[in-house]
Amino acid sequence: MNLYDVYSLYNVTPVMGKGAYIHDDKGIKYLDFYGGHAVISVGHTHPHYIQTIKSQLEKINFYSNSVQNPLQHELADKLATLSGLSNYDLFLINSGAEANENALKLASFYNNRKKVLALNNSFHGRTSAAINVTHTGRKHQAPINHGADVTYCPFTEIDSILNEINTGAYTAIIIEAIQGVGGLDMIDPLHLQKIRKACNKTDTILILDEVQCGYGRSGDFFAFESSDILPDIITIAKGMGNGFPIGGVLINAEKIPPVKSRLGTTYGGNHLACAAGIAVLDIIKEENLVANAAHMGILLKDQLVELPMVQSVKGRGLMLGLELEFPISEFRKKLIYDYHIFTGNATNPNLLRILPPLSITENEISLFLDGLRKCLKSIPNS
Numbered sequence: 607m608n609l610y611d612v613y614s615l616y617n618v619t620p621v622m623g624k625g626a627y628i629h630d631d632k633g634i635k636y637l638d639f640y641g642g643h644a645v646i647s648v649g650h651t652h653p654h655y656i657q658t659i660k661s662q663l664e665k666i667n668f669y670s671n672s673v674q675n676p677l678q679h680e681l682a683d684k685l686a687t688l689s690g691l692s693n694y695d696l697f698l699i700n701s702g703a704e705a706n707e708n709a710l711k712l713a714s715f716y717n718n719r720k721k722v723l724a725l726n727n728s729f730h731g732r733t734s735a736a737i738n739v740t741h742t743g744r745k746h747q748a749p750i751n752h753g754a755d756v757t758y759c760p761f762t763e764i765d766s767i768l769n770e771i772n773t774g775a776y777t778a779i780i781i782e783a784i785q786g787v788g789g790l791d792m793i794d795p796l797h798l799q800k801i802r803k804a805c806n807k808t809d810t811i812l813i814l815d816e817v818q819c820g821y822g823r824s825g826d827f828f829a830f831e832s833s834d835i836l837p838d839i840i841t842i843a844k845g846m847g848n849g850f851p852i853g854g855v856l857i858n859a860e861k862i863p864p865v866k867s868r869l870g871t872t873y874g875g876n877h878l879a880c881a882a883g884i885a886v887l888d889i890i891k892e893e894n895l896v897a898n899a900a901h902m903g904i905l906l907k908d909q910l911v912e913l914p915m916v917q918s919v920k921g922r923g924l925m926l927g928l929e930l931e932f933p934i935s936e937f938r939k940k941l942i943y944d945y946h947i948f949t950g951n952a953t954n955p956n957l958l959r960i961l962p963p964l965s966i967t968e969n970e971i972s973l974f975l976d977g978l979r980k981c982l983k984s985i986p987n988s
């Protein structure tokens with residue numbers, strides 16, 4: 607049977623990972639500044655992560671959501687402690703798209719509306735409502751996906767965003783505080799405050815998609831924190847499981863109280879996923895990884911801006927975008943094949959996305975910068 611052809615693949619076969627490195631089947635070691643697309647938060651094969659999952663597997667790996675599962679409560683309690691958000695309910699699912707799908711559904715149940723406001727260059731996933739609000743994926747919307755009525759506003763045009771919200775026609779606005787796929791633009795904290803106020807006035811649900819920028823990646827536990835607002839719904843995934851498929855929806859419990867059977871899932875919150883999620887939170891706490899992301903992010907950014915052929919450095923923490931003076935597609939390949947460094951891309955063809963594990967060290971940053979410098983030098987006319 608052939609695999610359904612989805613991606614253009616790099617010719618690398620990782621067989622092992624450790625910390626910030628992956629090793630391929632030929633024994634080549636790569637520095638991972640891509641984190642498997644912002645997923646690897648606590649590093650590859652962290653001993654506590656392995657041990658927690660292993661010992662859970664030996665007990666029970668799955669049972670349905672019709673019985674008690676104390677691990678879900680442990681995960682929720684630890685998440686509340688680390689994020690400082692105790693007045694939210696947690697609904698556990700398996701991916702980022704599912705998180706956004708459920709968030710939009712909850713919003714629509716809440717105010718009985720169906721129009722959604724999203725922002726240009728957004729990415730929220732590939733399932734039906736999620737792809738609908740994904741500006742960067744409009745060409746991938748099949749006719750069956752055109753269910754929701756979506757308006758897109760430019761990311762920085764706060765007046766047009768507020769005008770739309772103030773019509774009172776929208777069920778929700780969905781925002782990435784730092785855009786991932788779209789190219790690392792950050793929402794202005796003052797804009798987010800104005801959006802919060804307009805949402806309050808019109809009973810519009812404010813959804814913050816923290817699937818990529820959350821879980822410490824921005825240098826805060828959640829990227830919206832610097833705006834001093836509280837969303838109605840927060841969606842999470844990626845770094846939450848360090849590679850184990852898990853996602854979550856945090857729901858303002860007072861505003862949107864739970865209604866039985868509205869949401870549901872077979873696999874969401876299963877024992878093994880919870881074990882992975884708990885181990886990640888333990889490690890983030892124990893190793894102070896949110897502070898490390900903030901500190902290493904500054905260190906890295908300060909040096910990236912000094913590199914030749916750099917147009918801008920966007921983002922913060924360990925979610926950075928290096929905008930170069932040329933398209934990065936070949937450069938990214940060269941980084942992998944010649945310098946053994948993994949990085950990511952974005953919709954901006956000139957932007958290299960930098961998403962190392964939150965546990966990255968100063969030494970690994972130096973190695974990354976050395977490779978980057980050498981690779982830049984190898985470009986003609988540099």
Ligand SMILES: Cc1ncc(COP(=O)(O)O)c(C=O)c1O
Pocket residue numbers: 701702703704706729730731732782786787815816817818819843844
């Ligand atoms: C901000 C954001 N939201 C949602 C998603 C979708 O997540 P998933 O691929 O787990 O469905 C992504 C994936 O890249 C993302 O970056």
